[in-house]
Amino acid sequence: MKKLLTIAGSDSCGGAGIQADLKTFSAHGVFGMSVITAVTVQNTQGVFGVQDISPDIIQRQIEVIFDDISVDAVKIGMVSKTETIKTIAETLSKYSIQNLVVDPVMVSKSGFHLLQLEAKEALITHLLPMATVVTPNLPEAEVITGLEINTLEDMKKAAHIIYKMGPKYVLVKGGHLEDEAVDILYDGTVFTYYNSPRIDTKNTHGTGCTLSSAIASNLGKGLSIVEAIEKAKNYITIAIENSFSIGKGVGPTHHFYELYKKAGLL
Numbered sequence: 001m002k003k004l005l006t007i008a009g010s011d012s013c014g015g016a017g018i019q020a021d022l023k024t025f026s027a028h029g030v031f032g033m034s035v036i037t038a039v040t041v042q043n044t045q046g047v048f049g050v051q052d053i054s055p056d057i058i059q060r061q062i063e064v065i066f067d068d069i070s071v072d073a074v075k076i077g078m079v080s081k082t083e084t085i086k087t088i089a090e091t092l093s094k095y096s097i098q099n100l101v102v103d104p105v106m107v108s109k110s111g112f113h114l115l116q117l118e119a120k121e122a123l124i125t126h127l128l129p130m131a132t133v134v135t136p137n138l139p140e141a142e143v144i145t146g147l148e149i150n151t152l153e154d155m156k157k158a159a160h161i162i163y164k165m166g167p168k169y170v171l172v173k174g175g176h177l178e179d180e181a182v183d184i185l186y187d188g189t190v191f192t193y194y195n196s197p198r199i200d201t202k203n204t205h206g207t208g209c210t211l212s213s214a215i216a217s218n219l220g221k222g223l224s225i226v227e228a229i230e231k232a233k234n235y236i237t238i239a240i241e242n243s244f245s246i247g248k249g250v251g252p253t254h255h256f257y258e259l260y261k262k263a264g265l266l
C-alpha cells in the first residue's frame with residue numbers, strides 16, 4: 001500500500017484542505033496521513049477564522065511520521081504564514097522526499113487570505129525550489145510572477161517564470177479561465193496541455209486541493225508526471241461533474257471510489 005502525506009489546513013466543512021486531500025487519497029486506494037498546519041473555521045459560505053498550529057507541533061508531526069514510516073509522496077497545501085513555511089521546509093529537508101506536490105494556496109474561493117500576504121516571499125524562496133511540481137491557479141500565478149494572466153500565452157509565460165524559481169515542473173491551472181478549463185504543464189522545455197470542457201456548476205470548493213492530492217497519489221504510485229496529471233485531470237473533471245450542494249454556498253466535489261474505478265482511473 002502506498003503511503004501519502006498531506007501537510008495542509010483543516011477545513012471544518014470538509015470540502016477543501018486536509019479533508020479533501022484524505023478523501024482523494026482514499027479514493028485512489030492509497031493510505032493517507034496528515035500534518036495539520038492550521039485549523040480554519042469554514043463552511044460553504046466562507047472562512048470565519050483561523051488558528052495556526054505552532055511551528056514546534058508542525059515540526060514534530062512531520063518528524064514522527066518520517067522517522068517511522070516511508071512516505072511515497074507528499075502534498076503541501078495551506079501554509080498560512082512565514083514561520084510555518086520555514087519550519088516545513090527545514091524539517092522536510094532532513095529527509096529524502098520522492099515526490100513533492102506544492103499547491104501554493106493563497107486565497108479561498110470565498111475570498112479569505114489563507115496565506116498571509118507577507119508570507120509570499122517565503123513560499124517562493126523555501127517551498128518552490130523543493131517541489132517536484134507546483135500547481136498555481138491563475139490568481140496565484142499572478143501573485144507569484146507579477147504578470148496579469150488572461151490567455152494561454154500568458155499562462156505559458158507565467159509557467160516559464162515560475163519554473164526558474166526552482167521546481168522540477170510547473171502546472172498552471174486554468175480553472176479561472178472563461179472558456180475551457182485548460183491546465184498547462186511546463187518541464188523547462190515542453191508545454192503539455194490538459195483540456196476539459198468547463199462544467200457549469202457553483203460547487204467547486206476544494207478543486208485545487210483535490211487535483212494536487214490526485215497528482216501526488218499518482219506520483220506515489222510510480223506514474224510519470226505527464227500520466228499522473230492526465231489521470232488527476234480526469235479525476236477532478238469527474239469530481240466536479242458529480243459535485244453537489246451541502247449548504248447554502250459553494251459545495252464540494254465528489255470522492256466516492258466506485259465512480260473512479262468505473263472510469264478506469266484507479
Ligand SMILES: Nc1ncnc2c1ncn2[C@@H]1O[C@H](COP(=O)(O)OP(=O)(O)O)[C@@H](O)[C@H]1O
Binds near residue numbers: 173211236240
Ligand atoms: N468549472 C470547471 N469545469 C471544469 N474543470 C474545472 C472547473 N473549475 C476548475 N476546474 C479544474 O479543476 C482544477 C483545479 O483548478 P482551479 O479551480 O483553477 O484551482 P483552485 O481550486 O486552486 O482555484 C483544474 O484542473 C481546473 O482546470
Ligand SMILES: Cc1ncc(COP(=O)(O)O)c(N)n1
Binds near residue numbers: 011105107204
Ligand atoms: C483549509 C483550506 N485549504 C485550502 C482551501 C482552498 O480551497 P478553495 O480554493 O476551493 O476555497 C480552503 N478553502 N481551505
